[in-house]
Amino acid sequence: MGLTDVRERVRDALFARVAGPDGPSNRARIHGAPGPRWFAADSAIRRVHGDTAMFVGGLRALLLQSLHPLAMAAVAAHSGYRGDPWGRLQRTSTFLAVTTFGTAEDAERAVATVGAVHRRVRGTAADGRPYRADDPHLLRWVHIAEVDSFLRAHQRYGAHPLDEAGCDRYVAETAVIAEKLGVLEPPRTRDELDQALAAYRPELRGTAEARAAARFLLVTPPIPWAARVPYAVLAAAGVAMLPRWTRPQLRLPYLPVAEGTSVRLMAGVLVKSVRWAMSAPVPEA
Template sequence: MTLAEPVRRWRARSGEALFLRVAGPHGNRSRERIHHRPGPRWFEPGAAVRVVHADASMFLGGLRSLLLQSLHPAAMAGVASHSDFRDDPWGRLAGTSTFLATTVFGTADDAQAAIDAVRTIHGRVRGISPEGIAYSADDPDLLRWVHVAEIESFLVAHTRYGAHPLTPARADEYVAQTARIGRALGAVDVPETVAELEDAIEGYRPVLRATPAALDAAQFLLREPPVPWTLRAGYSALAAGAVESLPPWAADALELRRSRAGAAVGRAAGHGATRAVRWLLAGQPEG
């Protein structure tokens, strides 16, 4: 037996474990349905949204989006009051990753069913936080914030760490395609170009701030990661890349101080972690 065979088996086992961590215990069944159930899709093969959402940089972009989204007080109030991200972070991640995969790669019927399910949940999430912040998960402007923070994060992560970064025209295509999902969820005035996306983020700046709940969430995500010790090094590298990719004003608000040297280390860590994830998942079955 050559050395390559044990490495191949280890890669397959580790990749499967990582996939099931992110996709949940029924990940293989979901993958089969999402990618192989016959029927029309919202997005054709080769679409920019498929390129971005199939890349390992999504791991880093997802973490970045959580940090950025937390800076909207109403959004963070809703998460703090209704989400089980502390008690069941992997379950929440599995739900989010399955939703993204279904809307981007699944049949049109399954994509719409996923949208309808999320909108039903959003209709029940409303209230006032202990700090007196009113929130409603189906508020169109709040949905717009969550959408733009998420899409901008995925795009920034893909530009920095993606295997095949998009051209400017393809980046605009990505924003326009994801706008379909944002509007389906109930968001209004959804950006359709990179320039509009950047303007939208900038437009929210006056209302963004780090509430105690946001600082607590950042502490949990970055300092108390919900991962076993065997995955801590890889997770920490992804987290360093996510923090490095945040705009300076967002990192400052979350009290994530960065030096020039620290930013360089964070980017190197992000590259290393993303390449490691890509290598592990490349040994998994095709979607």
């Protein structure tokens, strides 16, 4: 088996995991359908969401989001992340792809579908507080945790990190999608993003549900044995980028020397390798 064959096999295996069985048809529609898009080809959001650094950013986002007790209660009770983790990943990745790269018509349809799901998700957290997935305050938390994670991962591991103005453009462009999902006053600059995160800090803590989710993501993920080592590197990179105060909340170790050297080096090599594999030409259907 030649290097080209290995590259294509890795590309196909990763794409199948992330995009699911409908991935090829979705990809053809997202990138090939004619019509206006929400974002231009040279937009910051396309640069960030199209880079393999998103693998690290996605793991960080899930861990950070879990620290809001009401958001985590909704995920634990309604998302099916344990029973169908790959399905949840595939739905999320498809939503990101459609809203970032797809036609405006398809993007509007994807937002409407997510909004309909959110309106049905409601319940009571372990501390007795009610929650609704369409609560603008919770939607805002999920949004800013994602944007912060995706941007930080891109700036550290992305092929072409953004300059300061580009970071602000990315935050502003993600706000377009956030508002359509029901987020009120999403941040539009990196400074506003930092301020929004700080404002949520008093509400955040590690619940039993959050720690169980962290264990599932980091210790017992449902992945093949052959992928355990590279996954562990990506997971360690995601953890290393979390704020220090989150570690005791999720009962995660803090190893600054290892995280700043070996973890960062190995993750950088792995992200580049995944980028190389995923950039292999896709044969015409």
